Amino acid sequence: xxxxxxxxxxxxxxxxxxxxxxxxxxxxxxxxxxxxxxxxxxxxxxxxxxxxxxxxxxxxxxxxxxxxxxxxxxxxxxxxxxxxxxxxxxxxxxxxxxxxxxxxxxxxxxxxxxxxxxxxxxx
Amino acid sequence: xxxxxxxxxxxxxxxxxxxxxxxxxxxxxxxxxxxxxxxxxxxxxxxxxxxxxxxxxxxxxxxxxxxxxxxxxxxxxxxxxxxxxxxxxxxxxxxxxxxxxxxxxxxxxxxxxxxxxxxxxxxxxxxxxxxxxxxxxxxxxxxxxxxxxxxxxxxxxxxxxxxxxxxxxxxxxxxxxxxxxxxxxxxxxxxxxxxxxxxxxxxxxxxxxxxxxxxxxxxxxxxxxxxxxxxxxxxxxxxxxxxxxxxxxxxxxxxxxxxxxxxxxxxxxxxxxxxxxxxxxxxxxxxxxxxxxxxxxxxxxxxxxxxxxxxxxxxxxxxxxxxxxxxxxxxxxxxxxxxxxxxxxxxxxxxxxxxxxxxxxxxxxxxxxxxxxxxxxxxxxxxxxxxx
Numbered sequence: 371x372x373x374x375x376x377x378x379x380x381x382x383x384x385x386x387x388x389x390x391x392x393x394x395x396x397x398x399x400x401x402x403x404x405x406x407x408x409x410x411x412x413x414x415x416x417x418x419x420x421x422x423x424x425x426x427x428x429x430x431x432x433x434x435x436x437x438x439x440x441x442x443x444x445x446x447x448x449x450x451x452x453x454x455x456x457x458x459x460x461x462x463x464x465x466x467x468x469x470x471x472x473x474x475x476x477x478x479x480x481x482x483x484x485x486x487x488x489x490x491x492x493x
Numbered sequence: 494x495x496x497x498x499x500x501x502x503x504x505x506x507x508x509x510x511x512x513x514x515x516x517x518x519x520x521x522x523x524x525x526x527x528x529x530x531x532x533x534x535x536x537x538x539x540x541x542x543x544x545x546x547x548x549x550x551x552x553x554x555x556x557x558x559x560x561x562x563x564x565x566x567x568x569x570x571x572x573x574x575x576x577x578x579x580x581x582x583x584x585x586x587x588x589x590x591x592x593x594x595x596x597x598x599x600x601x602x603x604x605x606x607x608x609x610x611x612x613x614x615x616x617x618x619x620x621x622x623x624x625x626x627x628x629x630x631x632x633x634x635x636x637x638x639x640x641x642x643x644x645x646x647x648x649x650x651x652x653x654x655x656x657x658x659x660x661x662x663x664x665x666x667x668x669x670x671x672x673x674x675x676x677x678x679x680x681x682x683x684x685x686x687x688x689x690x691x692x693x694x695x696x697x698x699x700x701x702x703x704x705x706x707x708x709x710x711x712x713x714x715x716x717x718x719x720x721x722x723x724x725x726x727x728x729x730x731x732x733x734x735x736x737x738x739x740x741x742x743x744x745x746x747x748x749x750x751x752x753x754x755x756x757x758x759x760x761x762x763x764x765x766x767x768x769x770x771x772x773x774x775x776x777x778x779x780x781x782x783x784x785x786x787x788x789x790x791x792x793x794x795x796x797x798x799x800x801x802x803x804x805x806x807x808x809x810x811x812x813x814x815x816x817x818x819x820x821x822x823x824x825x826x827x828x829x830x831x832x833x834x835x836x837x838x839x840x841x842x843x844x845x846x847x848x849x850x851x852x853x854x855x856x857x858x859x860x861x862x863x864x865x866x867x868x869x870x871x872x873x874x875x876x877x878x879x880x881x
Contacts, residue, residue: 402739403551405832405839406808408863424861426810428550428832429739431860453808 562736570633609784662710707748749872
């Protein structure tokens with residue numbers, strides 16, 4: 371399953387026309403202890419780049435932007451009781467939401483894992 | 494995802510540099526290498542590189558509440574003020590009653606503008622023939638310029654740039670520090686808001702029993718060249734870990750202590766800010782300090798808004814700048830807010846319509862279009878444990 375990253379530190383795993391979205395391990399490290407995740411409503415539609423979700427850490431509230439356009443099909447309900455999953459397992463169990471891809475060509479602008487690793491190295 | 498730090502500078506290392514801005518050199522403090530060696534994540538704060546966290550804000554916060562945390566606050570300004578008729582000269586610029594500040598005592602005071610607006614909050618200690626003043630890091634250059642302009646020419650203002658300042662805070666701070674110091678009298682003789690001179694790790698230091706966490710603790714002024722040795726010695730004690738700025742902020746918020754530049758500014762006055770204890774009793778009556786006439790009026794007649802504590806339901810935190818509502822009516826604005834690691838729910842300070850400041854008053858905070866239920870609570874949120 372291919373995984374893509376944005377310059378704003380979201381990742382998206384693509385399986386057919388469904389994408390699973392989270393924030394990168396680098397991003398969770400920058401944010402520090404995450405205390406709350408304000409998840410989108412199922413069915414909500416976002417354009418690529420819209421703020422889809424807010425991650426609250428002790429020191430800041432940070433927007434998570436939709437890496438692709440589409441409608442929310444599912445959110446990670448485990449985060450309601452355990453927002454710290456985003457810290458402990460940002461790129462697997464700490465996923466945020468699933469989205470149906472409106473336009474798969476939007477993935478072309480994103481980075482693959484190796485390109486993102488290079489990008490983070492340059493920060 | 495884009496970082497929107499509460500402090501505009503907390504994650505500034507992740508914001509690309511703007512070539513159009515003039516480059517201002519970020520300065521380093523005596524413990525810079527020490528913080529980096531201990532894994533501190535360094536950010537620009539008050540013009541200096543400072544650690545925002547080591548192992549994590551919540552862990553550092555809870556460690557300080559249960560053991561002892563060592564904070565580097567060397568960015569703060571340490572001043573010595575001396576000269577002829579010192580007390581009268583300083584009383585003309587601060588609302589402090591120096592006739593009741595005895596040798597070895599420390600007191601909180603406020604630097605006010607002509608309108609009673611708050612330029613800074615500070616600590617004043619009585620040394621032999623001198624007053625030792627500690628001011629905020631971000632405001633120290635403005636404070637120095639203001640004091641130099643307002644104080645008579647025969648008053649000497651000495652900025653102690655060659656000294657570092659460490660704070661050791663927490664219920665085990667005394668147990669950690671006591672075996673390491675010697676002086677004319679034992680450390681146990683220091684009660685809250687008193688200071689003395691001691692020897693620590695071979696250095697001549699001054700120690701005051703004070704701090705910014707609500708816990709028992711000490712603030713230790715040391716020559717910069719001894720800072721590493723002192724920090725190493727303190728952190729070698731089993732009770733002590735280094736704690737960074739992030740936890741310093743969450744600890745002071747739980748303690749209900751205002752942060753200059755966020756909760757206090759030239760647009761706020763001591764009465765609205767609920768800091769009237771910083772205007773000493775004799776000065777309230779006699780006046781004779783900057784903004785006295787306006788402040789006496791506010792003391793007599795009250796203020797339109799007041800700084801209060803709010804506790805939130807749910808887990809979403811209210812942040813600085815969020816508006817406070819009573820029904821449809823906008824009644825205030827959050828000045829500091831965040832998640833309380835000790836209480837495990839969000840808390841905030843806000844300036845709110847004075848008619849709505851009674852504990853229990855139900856309000857709502859607008860965060861990104863969501864109304865978060867909140868109610869007024871007495872501060873501190875977490876009880877102070879000062880050693881009086």
